[in-house]
Amino acid sequence: MRFRTVLIALVLAGGGMTASKAGPAIKGDxxxxxxxxxxxxxxxxxxxxxxxxxxxxxxxxxxxxxxxxxxxxxxxxxxxxxxxxxxxxxxxxxxxxxxxxxxxAQKPAPGTVTEPALLARGKKVYLEGNPDTGVPSCDGCHEEDGAGSSRFPRIAGQNVEYTLEQFRLYTAGKRPYAKKVMRTVAERLTEHEARAVAEYLASLP
Ligand code: HEC
Ligand code: HEC
Missing domain, CATH: 1.10.760.10 (Cytochrome c-like domain)
Structure with missing residues (x-):
């Protein structure tokens, strides 16, 4: 719980996703x-x-x-x-x-779960994190249903392979904007947890 609070504080301090360029309500054609x-x-x-x-x-x-x-x-x-x-x-x-x-404004299609046996483990990681290794739960930022907000991306229904590749990129420091938050998250996930939580994301509508 405390760890999650710290992470959220870091994101807020960093400006989060509300792009100052466009403001919270983006208007376009x-x-x-x-x-x-x-x-x-x-x-x-x-x-x-x-x-x-x-x-x-x-x-x-x-x-x-x-x-x-x-x-x-x-x-x-x-x-x-x-x-x-x-x-x-x-x-x-x-x-x-x-x-x-x-x-x-487009309707997201349901995701594709490739290993249903991992869903229970993935759900636990998503909602509880891993207190032993300092993995925060995901719902604090991405919401319980994975829908995110104007500040945090939607991750529900995402393709498993893409999600796993992003964890690798975060760990390698290749998405530097997120180095304080998602890098820490990705570094602390074991390979099994990463795969399990990626499958769980794919299962969220
Ligand atoms: C403290 C807030 C916070 C927590 C906790 C958090 N995330 Fe994130 N997450 C973010 C932010 C901010 C971004 C966007 C960062 C960027 O621009 O790279 C993001 C991005 C992502 C992305 C990439 C999305 C994309 O479309 O490329 C994935 C996947 C993801 N998070 C999964 C997770 C999972 C799984 C957990 C829990 C184990 C988690 N996050 C916990 C804030 C958080
Ligand atoms: C040749 C294939 C290809 C084309 C064409 C393409 N993309 Fe991509 N796009 C990708 C791949 C692959 C990724 C993931 C790259 C990575 O891991 O950073 C991606 C990532 C993205 C992301 C980041 C998503 C996230 O969740 O963080 C956005 C946004 C995006 N593309 C928008 C667009 C838009 C808009 C166009 C057209 C103007 C476009 N793409 C054209 C292949 C393509």
Missing amino acids: VAKGEALMAERCAACHGPDGNSPVPSFPKLAGQHAEYLLHELNEYKEHHRDNEMMLPIVESLNQEDMVNLAVFLA
């Missing part, structure tokens, strides 16, 4: 976002952001603040990905806002 999505993103993320490939993140129903923030993380080379980099280079801020509001 959903129709323009839809057109851009079809033209430049659909091949990998699907026309509505329900990415069919397990290693690609689902974007449908994600919070606009987080989407805009992450697109800028790629643009500023804080997140390095050879597939996303050329894409974001072709987008201006207005494009990114329009894409973010379009995607936030």
Whole structure:
């Protein structure tokens, strides 16, 4: 409990996800976002952001603040990905806002659980963390149902492979924005816990 409070305090001190660039209520042109999505993103993320490939993140129903923030993380080379980099280079801020509001308004498709036997363990990690190793519970930030908020990303229904890859990237310091929070979380998860909680996320509607 105390550990969770400390982590939340760190996030709040760091400004969290409420991008000062756009403020909490992001306004954009959903129709323009839809057109851009079809033209430049659909091949990998699907026309509505329900990415069919397990290693690609689902974007449908994600919070606009987080989407805009992450697109800028790629643009500023804080997140390095050879597939996303050329894409974001072709987008201006207005494009990114329009894409973010379009995607936030899409209905997320249910996730795909690949190892149902791990769900019970994953649920325990999600709701209780691991007091022995200092893993905080996830619901304090991402909410009990994984829906997140304007400050913390939605992680419900996410593709298992993508989630596991993000834990690896956090541990390796490759998502530096989150180094104080998710790096600590990812470093402390055992491989088994990481897989179990990733399966549990996929099971959340
Ligand atoms: C060639 C395939 C490809 C295309 C095209 C593509 N993406 Fe991606 N996208 C990816 C991959 C792979 C990742 C995960 C990369 C990583 O691990 O950092 C990703 C990650 C993202 C993320 C981060 C998601 C998260 O949960 O943190 C956002 C946002 C995103 N893409 C939006 C877009 C948008 C908007 C477009 C179109 C303008 C687009 N992508 C086009 C492959 C693609
Ligand atoms: C103190 C708050 C906090 C706690 C506790 C927390 N997270 Fe996070 N999480 C965040 C923040 C903030 C981000 C976005 C950071 C960034 O931009 O990289 C994030 C990002 C993520 C992502 C990446 C999302 C994406 O689309 O790429 C995953 C997966 C995740 N968290 C899973 C978990 C799990 C599982 C737990 C519990 C074991 C957990 N988090 C606990 C704050 C938290």
